[in-house]
Amino acid sequence: MKTTLDLPDDLMREMKIRAATQGKKLKDVMADTLRSGLFPAIPSQPANRPIIMTDPELGHRVVKGPPNPPILKMTIEEILELEQDTLYQEDLQRVGSSL
16 A cells, blocks of 8 residues: 655654664554554563553453463472572572572
8 A cells, every 4th residue: 555654754764774674664664663663672581581550340460370380280399499498599699698
């Protein structure tokens, strides 16, 4: 579809430079730029990295982890041991030691 736009000179110059640098047609670079602005990509997250989001029903921040986290297979004793070890490591980092 053809359309006419009135763009600032500096913006048009940057678009032309980008098109030349990428070896693309100006119309393709402009279309890509508009698409990325209209439909911004969701940052890719590693599969095991939790996502922090606001729960729309509860209205507060929640952490959404992977669907089958390893903690589901751990006993309460293993979880408590992991927590204590983590706290111990954090304490060592605070005092500048690493045993």
